[in-house]
Amino acid sequence: MEISLKGDKEFEEIPSLKTKALRINLNENIYGTFAEIGAGQETVRQFFRAGGASGTIAKAMSAYDKDFSDAIYGIEDDGRYVTEARLRKMLDHEISLIEKRLTRDKHPNKLFFSFANTVTTIDFAKKYKGHGWVGIRYQIEADQDYNEIILHLRFKENDARLQQETLGVLGTNLMYGAFYKYNEPKKLLRYLYDHLDKDQLEIDTINFSGPVFEDVDNRLMSLQLVKNGMTDAVMFAPDGNNVLPARVLYKKNILALRGSFRPVTKVNMDMFQKSYDMFIKENKVDLDKTQVVFEITLSNLRAEGEIDEQDFMDRAKLLCSLGQTVLISNFQEFYKLVEYFSQYTKSRMGLAMGVNNLVDIFDEKYYRHLSGGILEAFGKLFFKDLRVYLYPMQNEDGTITNSENLKVHPRMKELYKFFKYNGKVIDIADYDTSILSVFSRTVLKMIADGEEGWEAMLPEGVSKLIKEKSLFGCETEEVFRDE
Structure with missing residues (x-):
């Protein structure tokens, strides 16, 4: 039931920020909240200024005071505020409020979303450039589970006002990409830099989850960040998810x-x-x-x-x-x-x-x-x-x-x-x-040529996985024991 998104016209050129925000605002089914901490309400500002925001924005808030923030979202174990854990609590809280306050009986086709960020901009001494977590939890179909995109950014600019503006551009790009480029996640990544330069910010972590991203491998997405020059290095854990190197x-x-x-x-x-x-x-x-x-x-x-x-x-x-x-x-x-x-x-x-x-x-x-x-x-x-x-x-x-x-x-x-x-x-x-005579290139050639004996050159369990998953061009349906 993608009644709300499929009929929209695609733009051939990079749409302006106003065009992106207006396209979302004029979609009668997209509805949710913006919660931004630490760098102004720069993303929601784009949507207010574009016009037609009353049909899209249920609430916009910024709990700057730490006591207010803790009262709303809870206290972090480490006492920090610019963390992934804080961002997730923000998303959890805001989505739960939407679902409590709006009934599906009255709004059967609404696609709920919560956009959030928690950010610190450059300090007065200009010793720390600033960084932040940005994310969106949202629906593509009203009767479907939520999807989620969460990223971490590092600012490169030396002025707090410029960093705020950069955050607003990135947030708008993320909102637009989430709703209109979700089926092309690699393009969605590139579009995050629309109207931005790579000298303005670095995106060093991103994770996709939810039903529309069930086929997305976050390790492959981490590779795209480096390949596209968005960052110099990314890290992922054994579970396959990108993790923040810091x-x-x-x-x-x-x-x-x-x-x-x-x-x-x-x-x-x-x-x-x-x-x-x-x-x-x-x-x-x-x-x-x-x-x-x-x-x-x-x-x-x-x-x-x-x-x-x-x-x-x-x-x-x-x-x-x-x-x-x-x-x-x-x-x-x-x-x-x-x-x-x-x-x-x-x-x-x-x-x-x-x-x-x-x-x-x-x-x-x-x-x-x-x-x-x-x-x-x-x-x-x-x-x-x-x-x-x-x-x-x-x-x-x-x-x-x-x-x-x-x-x-x-x-x-x-x-x-x-x-x-x-x-x-x-x-x-x-x-x-x-x-000492074992070399990866030798193993790779033996696999490609269908030769026997390469299994003994690999750690326990690796040859079995290569055969089960047909890795490196290994063409066999039979799974053997490691030698």
Whole structure:
């Protein structure tokens, strides 16, 4: 029963904010509330100014005073107000009021919604740029359950008034997209930046839920955020939902592993486990405040010049099945990854990597865009409390390459020695010698060619999942035991 939305005319060009708001206002069935905290009532203002708002806006409110806010929405356990938990309480409360005050007998075709945001803009000292949570809970059919879109944003502008205006534009775009682009969520994401520039704000988390989004995988949507340049990195948890990196990484000791994980192999997991065992023994590492992150860079997701989304999903499913937290980033250089982590923590960090990755770190060609070249990059990489845990490489003649005998460019030898002998590079000694010849590319080729034996190269349960889900082009209907 999509009587209310299907008949609307599509606009060929990007509609103005007034046009977007007016289109919603003139829809006789869309009806709900706006609750905005912390940056003015900037979104609802667009709808009031567009005209015809009386048929759309049941109520607009802004509980700025903390005591009033707590009295209406309840008190948060952590005492904070700009959180996802607070936003969800706002949505819960406002939707429940609509349903109590308007009966379906009288309004059988009404599509109820609640739009909410809780935001803090830039502080007076301009030390913190500001951020916020924005969301909408709404119906597409009157007899259908609610759908939900929730996102987190970070402001980039240096003026509170400009940030308020940016929030109003984003909120209007979200309202419009929710009702008129819900069947094209990838386009909905892009349309959030209508009349906005990426220098104005960053969207680093978004989650879709509800009946119209039942086929949407939030891991794939997180990839779109990075792919579209909306953010440099997104994170998702083993349950598949995007999570706010700041919440996961705040004041944590962080151990990161970068790889293609195509697919994840026994070598990857051995590198993780052995580096983790070493990391938690460090004297500045708190086991209870340690977060492991498996990172895939955008360059590792590219296939023939474009990002292969199905290939990405295959990797994501495997890492999630192993209970891992995954970061998708646009950081080709490791120092950028460390800088990113440093926004959230001053605690000790660790990077687990193979020999080839470490050799690349000492390659000057990656730092020509920096005025200080490789020295500037290394200052950013190693001035933090960082350790590199190096996994050895087995050569074709059977010999082992580790930190003691790896070869860097002659000009880099002394620089490498400096970091090596100052305890910044540590060999992983207790590694599994039986799996050093395992490479993801070998496994991938064996799967593609239908060869046998690749199962033994993967962690327990992974080969079964590959076969059950036909990942990486695996064509078999029969599910075998892991060898």
